[in-house]
Amino acid sequence: MTDMPSQTAAPRWLGLWPAAMLTLFFLAPFGIMLAVSVAHRDVSGFYEWGFEWDSYARFLSVFFAKVMAVSLSVSLAAAAICVLLGFPFTVFLSAMGHTAQTRILVVLLSVLALSEVIIGFSLSTLLSQTAGIGNLFHWLGLIPEPRAYTPSLFALIAGLCYIGFPFAVLVLYPPVSRLDPELIEAARVMGASGPRAFFGVIIPNLRGAIVGAFILVFVFTLGSYLLPQLLGRSEHWTLSVHITDQAIYQSNLPFAAAMSVFLMLVALALVGLASLAGRERGAA
C-alpha cells in the first residue's frame, strides 16, 4: 500500500509552512554564510561578493593548526571523561524507580539548560581563592595557603565536563533504559558476576550507543564558546571563540565564515559517524 495523502491525518500543504520557515531562516543563512566564506574581505569592515579561497588558505598556518589541535584535544578529553562517568551513571539511573529517575532527570535537565555564563561563573567561584575548594583544602590542612585553580586547563576541562555530563547521560538514557533487564538477569543466573555481566553483556550490547554518545558530546563541547574565555587562558581558546573573535572584533566575516564552514564539516562528519554507530545496534 502506498502513502495515500487522503489516508494520513495531516494534509500535504501542512508541510509548506515549516518548509518555508526553515528554508528562509535556516538554509538561507547557511547559504549566505557559504557565499561569504569565499567572498573578498574589505578591510573597512565588510566584504565584497566574489570567489576566492583566501580565507580557507589562512587555515594553513601553524597558529590555526595549534588552535584546531587545542580545540580537538580539549573536547576529546572532556567527551571521554563524560562518557566514562556517564555510562555507569545512566545504567544505575535507569534501574531506579520512576520517582527517583524523574527527580534525577530534573537535576540533569536543569544543569544542562544552565547558561554557559552561569556555569562559568559558578565554577570560577568554586575554584576561586576566596570561595572555593582552595579554601576548603586549606581548611582541611591539605595546602598551606588558599589558592585559585582558575584560569587553567584543569578548570576548562572541568567546565566542559560539567556541561557535557548531563548531555552524555541524556543521550545514553534511551538506549540504556530500553535494554531488556532480563538480559542482565539471564547473565547473572548463568553464573556471571556483577562486573562480568556489566562488561560482557551491557557494554557489548550498547557499544553503538556509547560511541554515538562520545561523538555527540565531543561535538557539543567543541561548540563551547564562553567556558574557554572564563575558565581557560588565551592559549586554550577554541575554534568557537576564534570564530566570534574574527566576526565581531576583527571584522573579518569571510574568515569567520570559512572557519564555521570548516567546523560544520567536521561536526557533520562526526554526527554522521555517530548515527552510523547507533544504527549498528538497531540492525541487530
Add this chain to the structure above:
Amino acid sequence: MTTLRIEGLSKLFGTFKALDDVSLEIPDGKFVCLLGPSGCGKTTLLRVIAGLETPSAGRVFVGGADQTLVPTHKRGMGMVFQSLALFPHLDVADNITYPLAIRGVDKATRRARAEELLDLVRLPGLGARRVHQLSGGQRQRVAIARGLSINPQVFLLDEPLSALDASLREHMQIELRQIQQSLGVTTVVVTHDQKEALTMADLVIVMKDGVIQQAGAPMEIYHNPANAFVAGFIGTTNLLPCEINAGAISVLGHSLAAADGDRIAVSRGPASLSVRPEHVLLGAPEEGLRAEVTFVRDLGESRHVLMRAGDQDITAHLPPGGALRVAPGDTVGVSFRPGERVVVQ
C-alpha cells in the same frame, strides 16, 4: 539428589504481600508447574528460587543446601526468561554456551556442547546464526538449550511459551516435556495456562494471592480440587451453591444422596458443589433438576448444552451422536453422575 525445598517463604513489596508463608518440596527430577492468575506470586516464587529476589522471610534449599543467601550467579541454575533474553551481540552457539564460557570451559568443549544441545532441541547446524535471524519457535529452543547447557541442578522457566502462537505452543509443550524426561532435570515452570500445566507437569502447584491453594498431580487436582478456586481454575466446571446435611447434598431445592466416589470435604453447612460438564446428565424433565436450555453448541466431537436452573447456569458436555435432541427453549431434567460429585468450601 537435587530436591528443591521451600520453607516458610514470604516476600513483601512495600505493603503488598507477593508470597505469604509458602512451603513446598519438589522431589528430584520432577516437572513442576506453578499455576495461577497474574499477580498470584508465581513469578516471584520462581525469582526467589533463582536468587533474583531476596525473600523477606523463609529459606530455599537445593539438594539439602541452604541457598537463601547465595548470590544468583553462584547457584548453578538454568533459566528461561519470559522475553527469552537471548544476547543480541552473540551468535546462537555463544548464547548457548555463555554459562560455560563464564566458567572457563575451553572453546573446543564449548563448541561440542553447543552442537550436542542444538541436536537436543532439534536445531542442528544453526550455531553460527544471529539471534535476529531466527523464528520465534527457534529462539524458544535456543533459550531452552542455553538454560540446560551446564546441566543445571534446577531448570527454571518463566512463562516460556507465552510469546508463541497456539499451535506452536502446544507442540513446544510436548517437546519440552520430552526433553525434560530424557534428561531427568528438576524443572519448575511458571504458567497461567492450565492446559499447559496439565500437559507437562508431574506436579501442579496452584497459587492465588501469594498462597498455595493446592499441590498435587494434575489428575488429582482435576478430579479432587481442594477448593472452589482450584475447581474453577483447572478445566471447566459447574460450581453450584449447596448445603450439606447428614451426608445428603441439597442443591437448588433437590436433595441428592452421596454416592460412592463422591468427594465431600464438608461435613455440614453451606458449600459449593463442583461437577465437570462431562458428568452432567440430561433426561426427561421429571428425572431431576428442571432446567431450561438456553443455547446448544455442536462442535462435532462433542455437544455443549447451556442451561438455566433457578438462578444458576449449568453446562453439559454430551458425547457426539447421542439420541437426545434438545433445542433452546426445551425443558430438561439435569442430574449429576454419582461418584463424580465434589463438594468444597
Add this chain to the structure above:
Amino acid sequence: MTRTLKTTYVLIILALLLAPLVVVAAVSLNGPQTLRFPPVEPSSRWYGELFRQSEWLVPLRNSLVIAACAAALSVVIALPLALYVWQRRGVAAKALTGMGLAPFALPPVISALGFMIFWMTLGGYGQIYATIISHGVFLVTLPLVTISLGLKGIDPLLIEAARVMGGGRWVVFRTVILPLLIPYMVSGYAFAFVLSLNEYIIAYMVAGFTVETLPIKIFNALRYGYTPILAVVSVIFAGLSALIFGLIGRFGNLPRLLGAERITRD
C-alpha cells in the same frame, strides 16, 4: 556492585553537579559587595537590588520576552512539521526532519554566525525580532522531538475509529489528535523556553550590542568584576529551570519524554 555502592556513585556525581550551584547560592547571600564563601554578614539585599536596578531589569525583561515568543514560534513551526512527517516516508519528509533536527546537532556558533550574516544582509541586525526568530528556528528541534514522541504514542486505531464514526480530517485533528498532543506541546514549549532563556551565543551575535539578554548582561558584568548580584541572577535562573522541569516531571512522564521505554513485567 551492590545497590548501596551504585546509589553512592549516583549521589556523588549529583553532589558534584550541584556543588557549584550551592556555592553560588551561598555567595549570593553575602552582605557586602564581595564573593566570599561561607558568606559574610548574610543578607538577602542583593535579591532586592536585582529588581531595583534597571540595568538588570531591562535584560531580564528582554530575556523573558524573547524566550516566550521564541518558544511559541518553535512550537508553531514544529507542530505542523511533526504532523506532516508523521505517517509519511519520502524525500520531502526526510529533508524536513533533517532540517528540524540539524540546528541542534551542530555547534551553536555555526548557526550564530549564519544568523548574524543573514540579518546583516537583510537588515534586522540588532533588532529584538531577529533574536526571537533566530531562537525560534534554532530551538525547533525540542518541540519537534516531544511532539513526534506524542504522535508515536497515538494508536492509529483511535484515528480510524474517529473517522469511521464520521470525523473529517479537521474534526479528527481537533477532537482526537490535538487533545492527546497538548502535554507534549506544553513540554516542548517549556524546553524551548528554558533553553532560549539561557542561550548566549546566538543572542550575542544577532543583537548582542543593542538587545541585551540576561546571559549577555552577566558576561559583560563579569568583565568588570564579580558582584553578588551575578550570583543572585544565577540562582534565579537555575531555580526557574528546575521549577519548569520539575513541573514537567510532576505532571508529565519525564522518563518517557526523554526516551525511556521499559518493557514492563507483571
